[in-house]
Amino acid sequence: MTKTALALTLTLAAGMATAQTPDFKIKPASPFAWAKSGEKAAYAAKAAAAGGGKVIGGTLAADGAWPWQVALMINGAPVGPDGQFCGGSLVLDRWVLTAAHCVHMQDDAGNWADLAPTDISVMVGTNVLTPGKGDLVGVAGVFRHPDYVGTAFDHDIALIKLTRPPVVPYQTIQVPDAEFGDQLDQPGVVTIVTGWGLLEGGTHPEALHQTEIQMMDRALCNQSMIESRAEAAAEGFGYAVGVLSLKDEDAYALWDEVIAAAPAPMSENMLCSGTFEGGKTACSGDSGGPLVVPLEDGSYIQAGVVSWGLSASTGEGCEETALFSAYTRVSNFLPWLEQTINANP
Numbered sequence: 106m107t108k109t110a111l112a113l114t115l116t117l118a119a120g121m122a123t124a125q126t127p128d129f130k131i132k133p134a135s136p137f138a139w140a141k142s143g144e145k146a147a148y149a150a151k152a153a154a155a156g157g158g159k160v161i162g163g164t165l166a167a168d169g170a171w172p173w174q175v176a177l178m179i180n181g182a183p184v185g186p187d188g189q190f191c192g193g194s195l196v197l198d199r200w201v202l203t204a205a206h207c208v209h210m211q212d213d214a215g216n217w218a219d220l221a222p223t224d225i226s227v228m229v230g231t232n233v234l235t236p237g238k239g240d241l242v243g244v245a246g247v248f249r250h251p252d253y254v255g256t257a258f259d260h261d262i263a264l265i266k267l268t269r270p271p272v273v274p275y276q277t278i279q280v281p282d283a284e285f286g287d288q289l290d291q292p293g294v295v296t297i298v299t300g301w302g303l304l305e306g307g308t309h310p311e312a313l314h315q316t317e318i319q320m321m322d323r324a325l326c327n328q329s330m331i332e333s334r335a336e337a338a339a340e341g342f343g344y345a346v347g348v349l350s351l352k353d354e355d356a357y358a359l360w361d362e363v364i365a366a367a368p369a370p371m372s373e374n375m376l377c378s379g380t381f382e383g384g385k386t387a388c389s390g391d392s393g394g395p396l397v398v399p400l401e402d403g404s405y406i407q408a409g410v411v412s413w414g415l416s417a418s419t420g421e422g423c424e425e426t427a428l429f430s431a432y433t434r435v436s437n438f439l440p441w442l443e444q445t446i447n448a449n450p
Contacts, residue, residue, distance in 0.1 A: 135210035136392050137220060140190035141179050166232050166313040171299045173278035173407075174313060175201055176228040177265075177393060180244075184228070184236045186311050192300045192394025193227065193265065194407055195277045199245075200446055201227055201265040202280070203393035204410050204433065205253035208263050217255040219247050227265065230273030232313035234301060243268040248445050250438065259372050261412045261433045263393075264445055278395060278407045286436020289398050289408045294320040296378045296398055298411060298432075302391030318378045318429075320408075326377035326429050327369045335364055374437050376409045379429025396432045407435055 175193045182188030191207035208220045222244040231239030246266040253260040281289060299315045342363070346356045371377055378396060396409030409432030435442075 136190040136207055137177075137179065137224070138210055140188065141182075164315060166299060166315045168232060169274075170232065171313065171315065171395075171397075172230070172274065172276040174232070174299050174395065176234060176301060177201075177203065177207060178226045178228050178241065180224055180226045184234060184238075184241065186234050186301060189228070189234055189301050191392045192302075192411065194395040194410075195229065195271075195275055196280060196407075196442070197277055197446065198270040199267040201267065202395070202407070202410060202435070202442070203263050203265060204412055205249045205261045205263040206255070206258065206412070207393040208247050208265070209249050209253065209255055211255055219249050222247055225265070227267060229271040230275050234311045240271045240273040242271055246449060248449070250441060258413050258431065259374055260438075261374075262410055262435070262438050262441075264442065266449060278397065278405060280407050280439060280442065281436045282439055283436050285406070286408065286434060289406070289436070290320060290323075290376055290434065292320055292322045294398060296320060296396050296408065297405075298378070298391065298394065298396050298430075300391030300394040300411065302394075318380050321377045321379055321429050323371050323373075323375070323377045326379075326431075327371050329428070330370045331364070331367055334367065338363075371431055374434050375412065376432040376434045377429050378409065378432055409433055409435060 173195045175195060176189045177191040177193055178184070179188045179190060191203060193201040193203035193207075196202045208225070209217060210220065211217050225244045225247070227242045227244060228234065229240045229242055244265055245268045248264040248266070250260045250262045253262070295317065296319060297315055297317050299313055301310055301313055342356075342360060351359070376396065391411045392413075394411045395407045396411065397405040398408050399405055412431045412433045414430035
C-alpha cells in the first residue's frame with residue numbers, strides 16, 4: 106500500500122473495512138471437526154448442485170501413482186470422501202507424516218488437544234476412496250511437534266504411528282536433510298502436490314488428484330500477502346484517522362509503523378509454492394499431504410507438507426485463483442522426526 110493509495114483511502118474515511126481481495130488471514134481450523142460435523146458433506150453437496158469439475162488446476166492421478174500417499178479417515182466413518190479429512194505420506198512402514206493442524210483441535214470449551222489414536226484410521230494403497238479399496242490401518246500414536254500451537258501454522262508438522270505395516274502394495278517417500286532442503290527451496294524448482302482436496306467449484310472427489318506447481322520466493326509471497334492485508338486494513342485505518350482528526354503527516358508515520366510491525370505470514374519453516382498465473386493450489390482436504398520434488402533419477406523426495414492456503418473472499422472454501430499456498434518445510438524438522446521415531450519403536 107503506497108502513500109498515494111493510502112491518501113485516497115484517508116479521504117474516504119467512511120465505514121469499517123470489508124476486504125474485496127482473497128482473505129490472507131491465517132485461520133487454523135480443524136479438518137477433523139469439519140468432516141465429523143457433517144459440514145464438509147453439506148458444503149460438497151451444495152457445491153455439486155452448483156457445478157464443479159476438476160481439482161484446482163490439476164489432473165486425475167494415474168492408478169497406482171504416488172504410492173506413499175495416504176488418507177486420514179474418521180475412525181468408524183464409511184469409507185469415502187466425506188470421512189476423509191486430511192492427507193499424509195508414508196515415510197516408514199508404520200509412520201505417516203502429516204500436518205499438526207490435522208491432529209490438533211479445539212473443543213467446545215476452548216481447550217486444545219491432540220486427537221486420540223482411536224479417532225483416526227489411515228487408508229493406504231489406493232487412490233480411490235471407496236469400500237473394498239486399499240487397507241484401512243489403525244493408529245497407535247499421534248505425535249504433534251511440541252512448538253506447534255493451534256492459533257498459528259508455524260511448526261505445522263506431525264507424525265502418526267500405525268498399529269501395523271499395511272498389507273497392500275505401497276512405497277515410502279524420502280525426506281531431505283537441511284542442506285538438500287536448501288537446494289529444493291529455490292524459485293522455479295518443480296513441485297507436485299497430491300490429495301483428495303476440494304475440486305473447482307467445491308465438490309469433493311473420491312479419486313486422488315495431482316497438481317504441478319513450482320517453488321516461489323518466500324519473500325515475494327510474504328510481500329504479496331502483506332500488501333493485500335494492507336489494502337484490506339487501509340479503510341479502517343482511514344476511518345480512525347478521520348474520527349481522531351489526525352494530520353496527514355502523522356497518519357503516514359503511524360501507517361508506516363503499523364506496516365513495519367506486521368509479522369511475515371510465512372516463516373522460514375514454510376515453503377511457498379504455486380504458479381505466476383494462479384489457479385493451481387492445494388485446497389480443503391489436501392492438508393497434511395505431500396509436496397514432492399521430482400529428481401533426475403526418476404525418484405521423488407518430499408520437500409513439504411500441505412499447511413495452509415488463501416481463503417476465498419466469500420469466506421467459504423479456498424481461493425481458486427490463488428498464486429500460491431504454504432507448505433511446512435520438512436527439512437527443518439528432520440532432527441525432530443528422527444528423535445520422535447527413535448523414541449517410539
